[in-house]
Amino acid sequence: MIVDPLYDPGDPLPPLPGHSSRGRLERVLRSGKFAVTAELNPPDSADPREVFERALVLSEVCDAINATDASGANTHMSSVGICSLLTRAGYAVIMQISCRDRNRIAIQGDVLGAAAMGVSNILCLTGDGVQAGDQPGAKPVFDLDSTSLLETIRTMRDEKRFLSGRKITVPPAVLLGAAANPFAPPYDYRPIHLGKKVAAGAQFIQTQYCYDIPLLERFMARVRDLDLHKKCFILVGVGPLASAKTARWMRTNVPGVHIPDQVIARLEGAQKQKLEGKNLCIELIQQIREIEGVAGVHVMAYRQEELVSDVISASGIMKNRQPRPQARRPAKERIA
Amino acid sequence: MTRHALTADRTATRARGRLEAVLRRGDFALTAETSPPDAGAPAPVLARGGCLKGLADAVNVTDGAGARAHMSALAAAALLARDGIEPVLQFTMRDRNRLALQGDILGAAALGIPNILCLHGDDVATGDQPEAKPVYDIDSRELMRTARRMRDEGTFPSGRPIEPRPALFIGAADRPTDPKPGWKPDALLAKIDAGADFVQTQYCFDMDLLRRYLARLADHGVLERLFVIVGIGPIASAKSARWMNENLFGVQIPEEIVRRLDGARDQQAEGRRICVELLQELSEIDGVGGAHLMAPRQEEAIAEVIADSGLLSRRSAA
Amino acid sequence: MGMYAVRLWSVRHSRLLESFYQGFERIIVRLDPLWKRIGYERLEQPVAAVERQVKGLLFDCQMCGQCALSSTGMSCPMNCPKNLRNGPCGGVRANGHCEVKPEMKCVWVKAWEGSQQMLEGKAILDVQKPVDNTLKGHSSWLRVAREKAGARAQPEGRAS
Numbered sequence: 001m002i003v004d005p006l007y008d009p010g011d012p013l014p015p016l017p018g019h020s021s022r023g024r025l026e027r028v029l030r031s032g033k034f035a036v037t038a039e040l041n042p043p044d045s046a047d048p049r050e051v052f053e054r055a056l057v058l059s060e061v062c063d064a065i066n067a068t069d070a071s072g073a074n075t076h077m078s079s080v081g082i083c084s085l086l087t088r089a090g091y092a093v094i095m096q097i098s099c100r101d102r103n104r105i106a107i108q109g110d111v112l113g114a115a116a117m118g119v120s121n122i123l124c125l126t127g128d129g130v131q132a133g134d135q136p137g138a139k140p141v142f143d144l145d146s147t148s149l150l151e152t153i154r155t156m157r158d159e160k161r162f163l164s165g166r167k168i169t170v171p172p173a174v175l176l177g178a179a180a181n182p183f184a185p186p187y188d189y190r191p192i193h194l195g196k197k198v199a200a201g202a203q204f205i206q207t208q209y210c211y212d213i214p215l216l217e218r219f220m221a222r223v224r225d226l227d228l229h230k231k232c233f234i235l236v237g238v239g240p241l242a243s244a245k246t247a248r249w250m251r252t253n254v255p256g257v258h259i260p261d262q263v264i265a266r267l268e269g270a271q272k273q274k275l276e277g278k279n280l281c282i283e284l285i286q287q288i289r290e291i292e293g294v295a296g297v298h299v300m301a302y303r304q305e306e307l308v309s310d311v312i313s314a315s316g317i318m319k320n321r322q323p324r325p326q327a328r329r330p331a332k333e334r335i336a
Numbered sequence: 337m338t339r340h341a342l343t344a345d346r347t348a349t350r351a352r353g354r355l356e357a358v359l360r361r362g363d364f365a366l367t368a369e370t371s372p373p374d375a376g377a378p379a380p381v382l383a384r385g386g387c388l389k390g391l392a393d394a395v396n397v398t399d400g401a402g403a404r405a406h407m408s409a410l411a412a413a414a415l416l417a418r419d420g421i422e423p424v425l426q427f428t429m430r431d432r433n434r435l436a437l438q439g440d441i442l443g444a445a446a447l448g449i450p451n452i453l454c455l456h457g458d459d460v461a462t463g464d465q466p467e468a469k470p471v472y473d474i475d476s477r478e479l480m481r482t483a484r485r486m487r488d489e490g491t492f493p494s495g496r497p498i499e500p501r502p503a504l505f506i507g508a509a510d511r512p513t514d515p516k517p518g519w520k521p522d523a524l525l526a527k528i529d530a531g532a533d534f535v536q537t538q539y540c541f542d543m544d545l546l547r548r549y550l551a552r553l554a555d556h557g558v559l560e561r562l563f564v565i566v567g568i569g570p571i572a573s574a575k576s577a578r579w580m581n582e583n584l585f586g587v588q589i590p591e592e593i594v595r596r597l598d599g600a601r602d603q604q605a606e607g608r609r610i611c612v613e614l615l616q617e618l619s620e621i622d623g624v625g626g627a628h629l630m631a632p633r634q635e636e637a638i639a640e641v642i643a644d645s646g647l648l649s650r651r652s653a654a
Numbered sequence: 655m656g657m658y659a660v661r662l663w664s665v666r667h668s669r670l671l672e673s674f675y676q677g678f679e680r681i682i683v684r685l686d687p688l689w690k691r692i693g694y695e696r697l698e699q700p701v702a703a704v705e706r707q708v709k710g711l712l713f714d715c716q717m718c719g720q721c722a723l724s725s726t727g728m729s730c731p732m733n734c735p736k737n738l739r740n741g742p743c744g745g746v747r748a749n750g751h752c753e754v755k756p757e758m759k760c761v762w763v764k765a766w767e768g769s770q771q772m773l774e775g776k777a778i779l780d781v782q783k784p785v786d787n788t789l790k791g792h793s794s795w796l797r798v799a800r801e802k803a804g805a806r807a808q809p810e811g812r813a814s
């Protein structure tokens with residue numbers, strides 16, 4: 001086993017008054033620290049060690065790890081599966097649930113299952129269309145949408161009942177998250193849409209990749225006008241671009257990704273494109289940090305996990321953080 | 337005790353679960369059923385299913401039974417597996433499309449769940465959320481084909497590779513019927529072609545009917561190609577026996593069993609006694625791979641029946 | 655004019671259609687006693703057929719049976735390939751077209767435009783409940799008539 005069973009970044013923790021979850025992410029956010037989350041690339045494998053190896057690199061530099069749910073409509077190990085493995089080893093995870101592949105019966109079951117496995121954070125997503133993946137013939141489900149999904153889980157947590165009204169004996173103690181994309185039209189509706197998600201139960205937000213600071217600033221200004229930054233924690237998505245070619249590919253093939261031409265030109269003009277991409281990412285993080293109302297960053301480094309730790313340390317955002325307390329008890333005991 | 341042609345190992349390379357090992361050895365397998373709780377905590381799962389530890393070779397975990405939401409089968413199965421109880425993870429086609437199903441199969445394998453059972457699923461109209469959208473992207477046979485491909489070829493249906501592959505023992509559901517002249521087990525043969533390694537049947541309390549059914553399966557070579565695990569269970573009372581006859585599709589509890597329950601002072605105890613007797617009888621029938629014990633929310637009753645049957649102590653040394 | 659063009663026309667004239675519908679709704683709610691006498695069940699099929707024709711022409715209506723047009727700028731959310739009823743997904747293209755069907759304008763880009771011309775455009779802020787799939791194919795008009803008339807009958811009570 002690669003992971004020392006005693007290595008325990010700490011979920012779930014003893015409950016605190018006023019907190020929805022027993023997770024570390026909520027504590028970090030509520031304490032006003034600049035939070036860092038990172039996305040784990042799910043393996044195409046039935047081997048748990050691959051999950052642990054990938055998580056270990058990330059966990060050292062972030063507060064919680066996102067487990068994606070067949071993003072890009074390509075199936076990999078399911079997010080419930082990944083989370084079940086990671087929580088066992090004590091990792092703080094954010095389980096992503098998309099509305100594309102499951103109806104409300106399955107989703108409500110997965111929420112309870114996740115909570116039972118020790119998942120403290122759930123991110124509610126619409127999900128990319130099936131046309132984006134390698135099985136375009138799959139049936140898109142979309143029984144719920146991300147907003148009604150938020151409301152559903154909030155009902156389960158706060159009112160201890162399923163959508164049908166049936167009682168839940170132990171409600172899922174989870175912090176609820178939603179996605180936002182300030183970089184896609186209709187731009188002036190986006191902050192309002194965010195408000196709607198907050199009204200439906202979103203407590204934290206992770207945005208799509210940000211490569212356009214002026215656009216983000218405009219969005220955040222509206223968010224502040226609406227006072228939304230006080231009602232939810234906004235984590236802005238960032239990620240290093242490997243080259244101008246990748247950037248172009250992402251822009252055309254990954255739904256909802258907006259990369260301005262200047263960014264591509266800058267990469268193209270660089271001697272070492274990969275290094276330039278990394279530096280660009282660090283700069284973006286530093287600029288994002290200065291924007292009022294931003295509570296953290298969400299790092300997505302598709303196929304470049306090895307860069308995540310560099311990018312985060314170089315950006316200095318974790319500098320004043322206490323080193324994480326190491327576990328004294330085995331992870332298993334905490335979950336059970 | 338029967339010896340199958342199947343006991344010859346087909347896939348020596350992959351890790352095998354206890355259920356598969358027991359069946360291939362030719363021992364009489366015992367599976368049970370548990371349904372996940374309506375809770376977001378692990379303790380209730382073990383509170384229900386924990387009593388089966390060491391008794392059942394594998395425990396089926398139902399997936400949204402009765403078209404109602406409960407804790408997901410995958411999570412409940414993972415919790416059982418962690419506690420040393422081998423699960424049979426049930427998948428219905430009602431709530432997930434192929435992307436979700438494939439992802440869950442990989443997740444299951446990584447979590448140490450070796451068996452899956454592919455089912456159609458109760459209609460959403462029968463549950464408490466009839467307004468939910470039924471998915472049925474693929475049917476249960478297609479899921480078996482997909483699972484087999486993931487296991488044997490190490491690829492998703494799109495051809496994308498999976499490394500390492502999931503080790504899976506693939507199951508389907510079946511319903512014993514009194515075979516009319518000329519009847520052929522077409523559905524079962526199709527399931528075998530799709531990849532079924534075993535079937536678990538609906539309740540069958542009529543041993544004569546079962547013998548006729550199995551004889552016909554044998555005629556068509558079914559029994560050499562798949563393990564048949566026969567559904568049975570402790571009936572709580574004569575009243576519930578009658579209810580089962582009326583409400584469970586394809587279930588016919590013989591009149592003599594109902595009468596015996598009716599005449600008993602302690603109907604529940606009598607139900608268990610009948611179940612023990614049937615279990616023992618089943619274990620002597622040629623072509624039966626094992627018994628699948630079902631009793632909704634009465635896992636202890638199942639545990640008791642297995643212990644009382646003495647079947648575990650009669651096993652060949654592992 | 656193709657169906658798609660009519661649909662875009664309807665969103666452009668959302669204000670007009672809104673006023674028209676408000677009047678129409680008032681009438682059908684007031685006629686509740688008549689509907690009751692004939693029997694809502696008996697009316698279901700013929701009314702649903704008319705509704706399908708009219709709204710099909712104007713909005714490419716998919717007859718979900720729980721019309722949301724008043725909260726979606728007269729742009730039918732069931733034409734969104736993801737059936738989103740609370741706002742756009744994150745995949746909207748830079749030109750405002752749909753992620754899934756690039757030849758189509760995003761239903762929610764249109765919805766936002768339409769809602770801004772409407773008197774009750776703020777309804778786009780309401781969180782919509784999940785779709786009740788059992789209502790598919792049923793008349794939304796009759797449902798509104800029955801529910802609103804019912805709510806009026808008991809001043810304290812709420813619809814549904």
Ligand code: SF4
Pocket residue numbers: 733734735736737738741742743744745746747751752753754755759760761762763
């Ligand atoms: S782009 Fe608009 S119409 Fe297309 S799926 Fe997303 S929300 Fe629906």
